[in-house]
Amino acid sequence: MSVLHAGPHRLSLLKPLIMGIVNTTPDSFSDGGRCQDARSAIQHALQLRDEGADILDVGGESTRPGAERVPVNEEISRVVPVIEGLAYQGCVVSVDTKKPEVMRAALEAGAVMVNDVMALQAPGALEAVAKSGAAVCLMHMQGEPQTMQQAPVYGNVVDEVLQFLQGRVRACEVAGIPRTRLLVDPGFGFGKTLQHNLALLRHLERLLELDLPLLVGMSRKSMLGQLTGREIDQREFAGVAAHLMAVVRGARVLRVHQVAAMRDALAIWNAVEGT
Numbered sequence: 001m002s003v004l005h006a007g008p009h010r011l012s013l014l015k016p017l018i019m020g021i022v023n024t025t026p027d028s029f030s031d032g033g034r035c036q037d038a039r040s041a042i043q044h045a046l047q048l049r050d051e052g053a054d055i056l057d058v059g060g061e062s063t064r065p066g067a068e069r070v071p072v073n074e075e076i077s078r079v080v081p082v083i084e085g086l087a088y089q090g091c092v093v094s095v096d097t098k099k100p101e102v103m104r105a106a107l108e109a110g111a112v113m114v115n116d117v118m119a120l121q122a123p124g125a126l127e128a129v130a131k132s133g134a135a136v137c138l139m140h141m142q143g144e145p146q147t148m149q150q151a152p153v154y155g156n157v158v159d160e161v162l163q164f165l166q167g168r169v170r171a172c173e174v175a176g177i178p179r180t181r182l183l184v185d186p187g188f189g190f191g192k193t194l195q196h197n198l199a200l201l202r203h204l205e206r207l208l209e210l211d212l213p214l215l216v217g218m219s220r221k222s223m224l225g226q227l228t229g230r231e232i233d234q235r236e237f238a239g240v241a242a243h244l245m246a247v248v249r250g251a252r253v254l255r256v257h258q259v260a261a262m263r264d265a266l267a268i269w270n271a272v273e274g275t
C-alpha cells in the first residue's frame with residue numbers, strides 16, 4: 001500500500017507523511033484557545049503546511065479524556081469555514097470527527113479525508129463516506145472519550161486492537177470503501193494505560209498484517225508526560241522520539257502538533273534509509 005487515494009489526491013507513502021493538527025475547539029487542550037475563529041485557525045494551518053505538513057486535520061470537538069460533547073451544528077460551524085479556506089488554498093484537508101452529519105458537511109466543503117476515532121461505527125457514518133472518494137482513518141478506541149481512561153482492560157491489547165481494526169476494514173469494504181482509501185490507527189491514549197500504549201508501540205509491526213498504511217498520534221499525550229514528567233507544552237522532544245520509533249516500526253502517517261520538529265527528524269530518517 002504505497003499510495004493513498006484521498007479524493008482527487010494520490011499521496012505517496014514511500015516516505016512518511018506528516019498530518020498537522022488544526023483544532024478549532026475553544027477548549028482545545030493544546031492550543032489554549034488560539035484557534036477560536038476561522039481566520040486564526042486557517043492562519044495556523046497554513047503555517048503548519050509551510051513547515052512541512054502534508055495533510056491538515058481539522059477538528060471541532062476535542063477527543064481528550066473527559067471532553068464535553070459538542071452539538072452537531074456547532075461542530076459544523078467550527079470546521080466548515082476552516083476546511084473551505086484550506087481547500088481553496090490547495091491543501092489536503094482531513095476532518096477529525098465521529099459524526100456522519102459533520103463528515104457530509106466537511107466533504108462538501110472540500111475535505112478529502114475523514115479521521116474518525118470511532119472508525120465509522122456511528123449509524124450512517126459508513127454511508128456518509130462511501131461514495132465520496134475520501135480517504136478514511138479507522139482508529140481503535142476502548143469506550144468513549146468521556147470515560148475511556150477510567151479503567152481500560154485488555155487480555156492482549158495488541159491482538160484486540162488488531163482484531164477490531166480487521167473488523168472495521170471488512171465493514172468498510174462491504175460498504176464499498178476500497179482498501180486504497182483506508183488507513184488504520186491503534187489509537188494511542190484512547191482507553192489505554194501507559195503499559196497498553198507501550199505494548200502497542202513496541203509491537204506496532206503486528207498491525208502491518210492488515211496491509212494498510214498505519215497512522216499514529218502521540219503528540220502531547222499523557223503517555224509522554226508519564227514517561228518524562230513534563231507538562232503538556234513541553235513534550236515536543238519526547239513526541240518526536242516516540243513518532244520516530246513508530247516510523248521505524250512501519251508507521252506512515254504521523255499526526256502531530258509540532259510539524260517543523262517532526263519534519264527535521266524525518267529528514268534524518270529519510271536520508272539514512274535512502275528514501
Ligand code: 9MG
Nearest residue numbers: 063096137139185187188217
Ligand atoms: C483526533 N485524534 C486525537 N488523537 C488521535 C490519534 O492518535 N489518532 C487519530 N487518528 N486521531 C486522533
